[in-house]
Amino acid sequence: MRFLAGxxxxxxxxxxxxGKVFSWLALAIVVVCFTVVVQRYLFATSYVWMQDLYIWLxxxxxxxxxxxxxxxxxxxxxDIFYRxxxxxxxxxxxxxxxxxxxxxxxxxxxxxxMPFVQRAWGYHExxxxxxxxxxLYILKTFIIVFAALIAAQGIAMAxxxxxxLGGRADLVPxxxxxxxxxxxxxxxxxxx
Numbered sequence: 001m002r003f004l005a006g007x008x009x010x011x012x013x014x015x016x017x018x019g020k021v022f023s024w025l026a027l028a029i030v031v032v033c034f035t036v037v038v039q040r041y042l043f044a045t046s047y048v049w050m051q052d053l054y055i056w057l058x059x060x061x062x063x064x065x066x067x068x069x070x071x072x073x074x075x076x077x078x079d080i081f082y083r084x085x086x087x088x089x090x091x092x093x094x095x096x097x098x099x100x101x102x103x104x105x106x107x108x109x110x111x112x113x114m115p116f117v118q119r120a121w122g123y124h125e126x127x128x129x130x131x132x133x134x135x136l137y138i139l140k141t142f143i144i145v146f147a148a149l150i151a152a153q154g155i156a157m158a159x160x161x162x163x164x165l166g167g168r169a170d171l172v173p174x175x176x177x178x179x180x181x182x183x184x185x186x187x188x189x190x191x192x
Contacts, residue, residue: 005171019068025061048131067149095161106151
C-alpha cells in the first residue's frame with residue numbers, strides 16, 4: 001500500500017510541476033495577443049507568426065495543464081450527489097469513473113492521435129498560413145502529452161480510491177485527499 005501511495009505522490013508531483021510551469025503560458029498568451037492588437041490597430045501591421053503563436057500557446061497550455069486540473073479537482077462534474085456522499089461512496093464512484101470512462105477515453109485519444117502526430121513529425125509540419133510559425137508538429141505532440149497526463153492522474157485517483165477502500169486513507173497524498181465526510185448539523189428539538 002505504501003508503494004501505491006508513493007506512485008500516486010510521484011504522479012501528483014509531476015502534474016503539479018507541469019501545471020504550475022505551463023499555467024504561466026496564460027501570461028504569455030495575453031502579452032502576445034495584446035502585442036498583435038496594438039500592432040494591427042496602432043501601427044497597421046501584423047505578423048502571421050505572432051497570430052499563430054498565441055493560438056498555439058493556448059493549445060499547449062490547455063493540453064498540458066489538464067492533468068493539473070484533474071489533480072486539483074477543477075474539472076467539470078455534477079456534484080449534486082458526489083459532494084455530499086460519504087468517503088467510501090466517492091472512492092467507489094471515482095474508481096468506476098477512472099476505469100470505465102477516463103482511461104478508455106485517454107486510450108482512444110492516444111490511439112487515434114498517434115498516426116496524426118507521427119505524420120506531422122514525418123514532414124516537420126508547419127503553419128498552414130504563409131509566414132506562419134514552423135513546428136506545428138511540436139504542438140500536435142501535446143495531444144499525446146494530454147492523454148498521458150490525464151491517464152497518469154486517473155491512475156493516481158484510482159490509487160486514492162484503493163487506499164481509501166482498503167482502510168488506508170492515511171496514506172493518500174495530501175494533494176489528492178478527499179474532503180472529509182459532510183457532518184450534518186445537530187438539530188435542537190423543542191428550542192424556540
